[in-house]
Amino acid sequence: MSTQQRRSTDPPSLFRQLAEQALARSAGAPLVNGNRVQLLFDAAANFDAWLAAIRSAEHSILIEMYLFADDDFGRQLRDALQQKARQGIAVYLLYDWLGCWREHYRHFFRPLKDAGAQIRAWQPPSFGGGLRLLGRDHRKLIIVDGHTAFIGGLCASSRWQDWRDTGLQLQGPLLRDAIAAFSDSWQHLGDSPLPDIETDNAPCGEVAARLIATTPATANLMRLDLLIAGFARERLWLTDAYFMGTGTYLAALQQAARDGVDVRLLVPRSSDIGWIATISRTLYRPLLAAGVRVFEWNGPMMHAKTAVADGRWARIGSTNLNVSSWLANRELDLAIEDDALAQQMEARFLLDMDNATEVLLSGHAQRPALKHARSHRQWLPVRQQAVIGAAAAARQAMRIGDVVGAAVRGTRAVEHSEASAFFSIALTLLGLAVLIVLFPRFVALPLALLLTVAGASVLARAISLFQLRWRKKQHPPGNPPTTTPPPDDDLSA
Template identity: 55%
Template sequence: MPPSPLTASSPYRLLAEQALSRAAGAPLLGGNAVELLIDAEANYTAWLQAIKQARHSVLLENYIIRDDDVGRRFRDALVDRARDGVLVAVICDWMGCLGQSRAAFWKPLRDAGGEVRVFNPPQLGQSFGWISRDHRKTLVVDGQHGFLSGVCISAQWLGDADRGVPPWRDTGVALQGPAVGELAAAFADSWRQVGPPLPELAQEQSVPAIAGDIALRVIATHPSTAGMYRLDQLIAAMARRTLWLTDAYFVGMAPYVQALVSAARDGVDVRLLVPGSSDIPAVGSLSRSGYRPLLKAGIRVFEWNGSMLHAKTAVADGQWARVARPISTSPVGWAIAKSTWPWKMPASPASSPRSTNATWRTPPKSCWRRAAGGAAKRCRAARPAAASAQGRRQLRPHRCRCAAHCQHRRCRAQRSPRAG
């Protein structure tokens, strides 16, 4: 018999809420309305509409704001609001915008009365200070409408129809209710880190009214904190039926992988959806290198066959969901990046492995040989298998051209004389 769902009055749910609040360092806020925004076009449309209707303030924080058609649309909308006396405050990340937009791009907004701050540019005397980055993608309008996403402001997320490149797959949410105040507070904290605090106009706006029946936590992460990591492990430990994960840059840490493996061995339906091709090839290779313990435990790993999968979501037991934060990146990831994301309940999958555009794959086994000088290199015998698993054509049958001491079984079979 499947386990019964946790009701609002269940003592187990109250215990889970307490554990999650302590791990995340964020309270559970009820009375919110949440709308899923799938892919960049839906996010951009909702964001621009909210900006154009702003009457008091627009607080925009994004890792990448690029000087292209999409970036100029947002800049022009912000310029119009600033000219009408609306408080416009923008934070962009120095590294994210490096080579994407320059000071001249923001000059019209600054001339109109808006303010733009760059997070953590390099500084003399701090050789590694630039490592800390602002990876948030949030928007708060008038203190009443909030948006949180994995989408940056760049035409790259829309794809290129002329070249046959489909849009990137990504997920965001539109929020109304008390949680919007938490988004605004997170922005104000970032704003104080790079200059004087926000004017009182933006801080004294009314508390958002009750807008729905969804309870959620807005978790604003900071460098060198492990609240996100602890929370993901708790969810993996508490899941009883299903745990569906989507991660654009999955590099599983041993403790989290162990949590997923334990859940799978306990009968939980654990699934992981990752990109079939990544915009950072090195991360894709690292991700595949960690498939083996997951597959051995019965975890189903899917690779997205469409364009770049940039979504970071999780759904557990149909009661908890997480949007817009990587699941289990390396210690460097949660030590240097700051982001904001909600764990909410009830939930519906934003990007689940049931999509017809994902394929369940078992990655090829790689063999290794020791070349002269002791350097480890991948045996040529494994390359056709890897090409086949990744959907590429295999041009010719495998012919071993490795060193004579290669111990791969196919290489040994070709070198040994056939019986009879």
């Protein structure tokens, strides 16, 4: 065979090998075969499956949960865990302090601890922690008996009862990676490691998937999302709760749409964090101009974080398409390479379209406009709105992405069609400025506290480094410290 003939036959195989290598390196996780995955849509399916698995647990339960609320379902789940702990089942619970700050200080988890459960909080405020408060454990993971895992976007709260969200049940060899991800988080919070968990990792299905356990600054899923945007040839359908994509990711979506890929983005209309929805809308026009189709969910809240490409690849997990999830948080997602499951995800996406309103470019100004008028918002009681809004604001206060920064700095072209969104942002910033002028003490005290914590943290770190340097000077490499032998009468002890 001639060299030219070999070149004509080699590229397809070579491309597949390079694509697999690129996916593995971007995700930081290998493709594992032999798994069984069941898709679980919305709270009813997920919560019922969680409780059934926990109540049947025989030796261990591991939970890593961003938000564990003191409400009807939160207490129901806590009671189920408490009962298993009293039966001698090993229960390990890791919750995020910022997601559960009220529960943390109201001792919501004390009954579990009293029953024998091992409980740790992810990075509560401390002088040694400093600004690590910005990086949260945003994962949603439950592992029962080392045999069954639940992954997705749902938290342990009754709030999800009315929300649209997606999770999954996982069994098979990937349970090893799930336990390793939990163990890594657990190890970060204490000296005692997670004991060995009995596992059943035998192949039990035909699904090939990658478990992507993102940690701060690794950007594993960000690289993978960019790669999938480049690899998609026919369809790329995205669902996201808090969309604030970076300029690089927005450009990848625009280029895919210009190349003829059917790119669709489904986001919430009525978000539990209203300012994020406002910022998301400033991104619509350039996406729509490139051919990306944007839809807003008409229900109470769209909280799913999913993607599906070409009816072959799908992603489900906790990662939002924003800088906070990509670079600051601990997140957990499952990237699935399976035609049947990807097609189920596509079917669900089309079903969601029936309850969404498309945003179009219309008029001579080419401004984003809804295809159909929005229905009236379903309002919650004022007290409930205030509690939910305050909790959400506390969790998200420091998470504005690079979108606002880009607009303020002028590094992104801002069109006149975005005037209303930026007007809202401007009023908010000016309102905050007025409050600062009128009530400076309310700003000065939190700022002083933040600076004190940050300064004390840096000082503590400096002292520990000075101590380390002093110890190295006292015992330089190659000269280990000498020890005094015990007295002769103690040698036989």
